[in-house]
Amino acid sequence: MQARDLSVLLSVILIVAMLIIPFPSWMLSILIIINISLALLVLLTSMNMQEPLQFSIFPSLLLLLTLFRLGLNVSTTRSILSTGDAGGVVHTFGTFVVGGNIVVGFVVFLILVVIQFIVITKGSERVSEVAARFTLDAMPGKQMSIDADLNAGMISDTEARERRDKVSREADFYGAMDGASKFVKGDAIAGIIIVLINLLFGFIIGMTQHGLGFQESLSKFTLLTIGDGLVSQIPALLISTATGIVVTRAASEGNLGTDITKQLFAYPKMLYVTAGTIFLLGLFTPIHDLLTISISSFLAIGGFMISKSKDQEIQLEPDTEEEVQVEDLKSPESVVNLLNVDPIEFEFGYGLIPLADTNQGGDILDRIVMIRRQLAIELGLVVPVVRIRDNIQLQPNEYRLKIKGSEMARGELLLDHYLAMSPGYEDDSIEGIDTVEPSFGLPAKWIAENMKEQAEMLGYTVVDPPSVVSTHITEVIRRNAHELLGRQETKQLIDHLKESYPILVDEVTPNPLSVGDVQKVLAKLLKESVSIRNLPIVFETLADFGRMTTDTDLLTEYVRQALARQITNQYIVQGETMKVVTLSGRVEKFVADGVQQTEHGNYLSIDPSVSQSIIESIAKQIETVSIQEQSPILLCSPAVRMYVRQLIERYFPQVPVLSYNELEANVEVQSVGVVNID
Numbered sequence: 001m002q003a004r005d006l007s008v009l010l011s012v013i014l015i016v017a018m019l020i021i022p023f024p025s026w027m028l029s030i031l032i033i034i035n036i037s038l039a040l041l042v043l044l045t046s047m048n049m050q051e052p053l054q055f056s057i058f059p060s061l062l063l064l065l066t067l068f069r070l071g072l073n074v075s076t077t078r079s080i081l082s083t084g085d086a087g088g089v090v091h092t093f094g095t096f097v098v099g100g101n102i103v104v105g106f107v108v109f110l111i112l113v114v115i116q117f118i119v120i121t122k123g124s125e126r127v128s129e130v131a132a133r134f135t136l137d138a139m140p141g142k143q144m145s146i147d148a149d150l151n152a153g154m155i156s157d158t159e160a161r162e163r164r165d166k167v168s169r170e171a172d173f174y175g176a177m178d179g180a181s182k183f184v185k186g187d188a189i190a191g192i193i194i195v196l197i198n199l200l201f202g203f204i205i206g207m208t209q210h211g212l213g214f215q216e217s218l219s220k221f222t223l224l225t226i227g228d229g230l231v232s233q234i235p236a237l238l239i240s241t242a243t244g245i246v247v248t249r250a251a252s253e254g255n256l257g258t259d260i261t262k263q264l265f266a267y268p269k270m271l272y273v274t275a276g277t278i279f280l281l282g283l284f285t286p287i288h289d290l291l292t293i294s295i296s297s298f299l300a301i302g303g304f305m306i307s308k309s310k311d312q313e314i315q316l317e318p319d320t321e322e323e324v325q326v327e328d329l330k331s332p333e334s335v336v337n338l339l340n341v342d343p344i345e346f347e348f349g350y351g352l353i354p355l356a357d358t359n360q361g362g363d364i365l366d367r368i369v370m371i372r373r374q375l376a377i378e379l380g381l382v383v384p385v386v387r388i389r390d391n392i393q394l395q396p397n398e399y400r401l402k403i404k405g406s407e408m409a410r411g412e413l414l415l416d417h418y419l420a421m422s423p424g425y426e427d428d429s430i431e432g433i434d435t436v437e438p439s440f441g442l443p444a445k446w447i448a449e450n451m452k453e454q455a456e457m458l459g460y461t462v463v464d465p466p467s468v469v470s471t472h473i474t475e476v477i478r479r480n481a482h483e484l485l486g487r488q489e490t491k492q493l494i495d496h497l498k499e500s501y502p503i504l505v506d507e508v509t510p511n512p513l514s515v516g517d518v519q520k521v522l523a524k525l526l527k528e529s530v531s532i533r534n535l536p537i538v539f540e541t542l543a544d545f546g547r548m549t550t551d552t553d554l555l556t557e558y559v560r561q562a563l564a565r566q567i568t569n570q571y572i573v574q575g576e577t578m579k580v581v582t583l584s585g586r587v588e589k590f591v592a593d594g595v596q597q598t599e600h601g602n603y604l605s606i607d608p609s610v611s612q613s614i615i616e617s618i619a620k621q622i623e624t625v626s627i628q629e630q631s632p633i634l635l636c637s638p639a640v641r642m643y644v645r646q647l648i649e650r651y652f653p654q655v656p657v658l659s660y661n662e663l664e665a666n667v668e669v670q671s672v673g674v675v676n677i678d
Helices: 003-020 025-048 056-083 090-099 101-149 158-207 214-247 257-264 269-284 289-332 332-339 352-354 364-379 449-457 463-480 487-498 503-506 517-526 536-545 552-562 565-573 585-593 610-625 639-646
Strands: 342-349 386-390 400-403 406-414 417-421 433-436 443-448 462-465 580-583 597-599 601-604 634-636 657-659 669-675
Touching: 003 056, 025 056, 025 090, 025 214, 056 158, 056 214, 090 214, 101 158, 101 364, 101 417, 158 214, 214 332, 269 289, 342 352, 352 364, 352 386, 352 610, 364 463, 400 463, 406 463, 417 449, 417 463, 449 462, 462 463, 463 503, 487 503, 487 517, 487 536, 487 669, 503 536, 517 536, 517 552, 536 552, 552 565, 552 639, 552 657, 580 585, 580 610, 585 597, 585 639, 601 639, 610 639, 610 669, 634 639, 634 669, 639 657
Parallel strands: 342 386, 580 634, 580 669, 634 657
Antiparallel strands: 342 400, 400 406, 417 443, 417 462, 433 443, 597 601
16 A cells, blocks of 8 residues: 555544544644644645646545544543643634733634634535536536537547546536535534533533632633634634635636736736725825825836736737747648548538538537437447538538548538429429439439428428438448448457457457458448447357458358348348349359459459349349339359359449348248349
8 A cells, every 4th residue: 555545544543533532732732733734735725726627636635624623623622621721732822812802812713703604614605506506507518519529520539538527527526516515614613613612611610620710710711712713713714715716716727826917917007097096095085195105106016017018928929929830830740740631521612601500500510420329320330520621622502521531422502492302203393403312312303492391292302401411421421331440440349349248359359360350351241231230249250260261251251141130130121021133043153163262362253244244134133123112132142142242342332232141041032033144
């Protein structure tokens, strides 16, 4: 155990001992001086901190100091009532304050108690209560602000995590301060009660047990009581002041001394006004002129010196800024930072600024938060932060989406219109600007707001511009999710899984599979729209087959078969037969015979004319299925599935290719077409 930990434990034990064991008067004097020193240290620390969280231990420290002070009160009370002596410090304080007049000393003590209890303690308690309430009420807004900055790319994930943690700690701190302020109030009340007990019972004990006369007993125990009250109330007053400073330092920029001097003297001309007022006060009242003239002169000279220093700062400021800018350009960090490429960027023309401006009702930031959550649930992938910025190089109503620096999609919005997609037939009464729905390439029209209700009654799907762009962003990210999953992102997923399945993760990586191997398997799954959210099943499969082969293509096939239930549910409609397009035996043989095996993996190599015939036949079957308003699904044997996918992904990237082993046994399958070649 470290020395500092041991010292705190011994201090707590000492407090408990003071409540039970009588201490000698010389030891009480030492503890009283320590108590005053600690109170002064706490006050100075609270004045020099820049924000309340820098003194986050204050609520607990306040409890310990209050208990320490009450323990001292108990010990000094025991000593006063039993021996008529509480040490030299108590006697000195009592003698110094009383100064030969018991009444004056008692009045001074009462004034100190009133100052602490009525002014400082009461105010600190109220500020703590209001601060705790307002901090808790503001938490949702602060969290939303952090999410908005994160999605706008203004802060990183680490910074967002730190800010959320700070918001949480602030709420905990002010909540604790609300309760801790009650300790100070209770301590003040206990101090008053202890003083009355010392005074009353000390007077009685002095006359009955110590054989003192009325006047002598009253004088002696009043002196000791006032001395004891002072040595406890002065530290209590310092602690109460520190409490008030801590809970009122909400908007400070530096320590208390810096803030006071900076803000109080921010307007030097006000010192001239104050100096003039004091001068006139001496001129028109009986106050001595020498006193008012000296103070007003001091204020005027101070105002002149502060004004002069501010003028010099203003003159030096442009040169300083220029030097900083030149230094930044010279520093290597300024160039290195330019090399960073954001994973996802959303850029828009100046005409679409209202989309992102919350003051104009824009909610694109909130929508992107929901997109990231939706894709995390659907794909099991933590989508990186989307950096949002305006770009004057784009047309006013144009936007584009970039992934890792490359443009992946572009579109155009009319903010004062709605996008209407026809139900399969066009109605001439719906007038608008012909366009194409950006997410799925469907024909559509931009219609005015007064046409919206009519279009909906005719069966059109009417969507507002923010929904159009958010859907487009969602689909583009979903189609390119495999590019967003790198080794670093894979390592984060593995670390998250390891918290719940440590043994499973240890069986897979780093041996027999590296993080790169796992990343390739997961990326291949995402590329074919297979969710990787169920990572335990993925890793169970990799653990089973990873020692047999490190071919990521084969491992992906094994994982797909392990995810058969998930894949089946992804494409089947409950209560309906799954309609698929199958491959003829001849086509599957052509594909199987064209597989070339090398030490670096297998690849498909077949005659171009044969592959062209296969693709044309697939295109014909897909067109037939699409006419029937059904989504085409290609079904083949497990041995050739990944090679068929390689063959058609350039031409039909959205058509899923499944194998028989990826469908559950109870699924009813109906073939609505067969791919064949002559």
